[in-house]
Amino acid sequence: MAVPGMATGAGVGAAVACAAVVALLSAVLALYGPPLDAVLERAFSLNKACSIKDMKNTFQLVRNIIPPLTTKKHKGQDGRIGIVGGCQEYTGAPYFAAISALKVGADLSHVFCTQEAAPVIKSYSPELIVHPVLDSPDAVQDVEKWLPRLHALVVGPGLGRDDGLLRNVKGILEASKARDVPVVIDADGLWLIAEQPALIQGYQKAVLTPNHAEFRRLSEAVLRDPLDSSDPHGAVLRLSQALGNVTVVRKGERDVISDGRQVLECSQEGSSRRCGGQGDLLSGSLGVLVHWALLAGPEKTDGFSPLLVAAFGACSLTRQCSHQAFQKHGRSTTTTDMVAEVGPAFARLFES
Ligand SMILES: NC(=O)C1=CN([C@@H]2O[C@H](COP(=O)(O)OP(=O)(O)OC[C@H]3O[C@@H](n4cnc5c(N)ncnc54)[C@H](O)[C@@H]3O)[C@@H](O)[C@H]2O)[C@@H](O)CC1
Ligand SMILES: Nc1ncnc2c1ncn2[C@@H]1O[C@H](COP(=O)(O)OP(=O)(O)OP(=O)(O)O)[C@@H](O)[C@H]1O
Numbered sequence: 001m002a003v004p005g006m007a008t009g010a011g012v013g014a015a016v017a018c019a020a021v022v023a024l025l026s027a028v029l030a031l032y033g034p035p036l037d038a039v040l041e042r043a044f045s046l047n048k049a050c051s052i053k054d055m056k057n058t059f060q061l062v063r064n065i066i067p068p069l070t071t072k073k074h075k076g077q078d079g080r081i082g083i084v085g086g087c088q089e090y091t092g093a094p095y096f097a098a099i100s101a102l103k104v105g106a107d108l109s110h111v112f113c114t115q116e117a118a119p120v121i122k123s124y125s126p127e128l129i130v131h132p133v134l135d136s137p138d139a140v141q142d143v144e145k146w147l148p149r150l151h152a153l154v155v156g157p158g159l160g161r162d163d164g165l166l167r168n169v170k171g172i173l174e175a176s177k178a179r180d181v182p183v184v185i186d187a188d189g190l191w192l193i194a195e196q197p198a199l200i201q202g203y204q205k206a207v208l209t210p211n212h213a214e215f216r217r218l219s220e221a222v223l224r225d226p227l228d229s230s231d232p233h234g235a236v237l238r239l240s241q242a243l244g245n246v247t248v249v250r251k252g253e254r255d256v257i258s259d260g261r262q263v264l265e266c267s268q269e270g271s272s273r274r275c276g277g278q279g280d281l282l283s284g285s286l287g288v289l290v291h292w293a294l295l296a297g298p299e300k301t302d303g304f305s306p307l308l309v310a311a312f313g314a315c316s317l318t319r320q321c322s323h324q325a326f327q328k329h330g331r332s333t334t335t336t337d338m339v340a341e342v343g344p345a346f347a348r349l350f351e352s
């Protein structure tokens, strides 16, 4: 794979990132066998210096962070995830994020949304725990009291941009940082970060998941420069560095992931459908994988940043869901069809 950005100040990271991407590729190879070589060529851009052996080792990293299913665990151990989002306009986004977290393997998924969004989100699924608190004057305290029971928060899907709501979310982010709760920030959560980057500056347990427009907005706000579209890896690396090594996942035709030291690229085959909600599936899945990766620790990720490994896992899973759903539904594919593929896609990529 090409990791050009890593040459600039990334040092040792270049070799490690290269190995990681190659390893991911190799694991898929092991799963599908040689006929899928072509698919894999697209899945991970290869640096010619990386060997197939390295690839094998590094794909194993994603598998390494997945907790085993055993009869010895209690409810909640494999993940209690909170989604902060859901307002009058947007109820689908927090639902997609929350249900995806459950389908990936979390035990409990909470949604903290506005009062009027709550009954709508509840009605989509009996599996979600829905708190109608986000527009209450006590929103911060109402969410804060749940923080000790949550392993990760996904902030932003379907949040909207109401000033009052964003003020509450600012308080929730500050409370999460104070308690060291990992946060994935997506969608309108990124709008808030573009307005106030200091909110997340240097927080090592944060992952940002911008789409095309969100990345531009964030990058221009933080770096105070027009975005250089000729160097996608360097742009992500620089944004992450400027934010104090917060992990950034830039979604697009290829997903580019960086923690300011290393750059990974995921171009696992997805589909040409660009229906809304796919990013919500990614951020919800990532909430669980971030928890698993931090729990597993750097020993399991071979010294590699656990958040990079988690991000790569969520990107490849989302794209695989899109691929499988499109094979069945073609042009009519929607995010609901992708959610139905989370289990089979996860098994294909990480468990067979
Ligand atoms: N069913 C739902 O409730 C959904 C709600 N959503 C929510 O909608 C709100 C706004 O999210 P948006 O993602 O629309 O953010 P923005 O309001 O910042 O809009 C992004 C814009 O960028 C455009 N864009 C995307 N990719 C592009 C590319 N590669 N090149 C050029 N333009 C591109 C899109 O068409 C869109 O107009 C968020 O709260 C989000 O979570 C979305 O998650 C979609 C599903
Ligand atoms: N051109 C593309 N080709 C293949 N996959 C893509 C492409 N653009 C985005 N994706 C994939 O789609 C998923 C969602 O990315 P996208 O940019 O649509 O997010 P988003 O705009 O935040 O989505 P949402 O509608 O949920 O807010 C990611 O897994 C990403 O890899």
Ligand SMILES: [Mg+2]
Binding pocket: 186, 187, 211, 279, 280
């Ligand atoms: Mg989005």
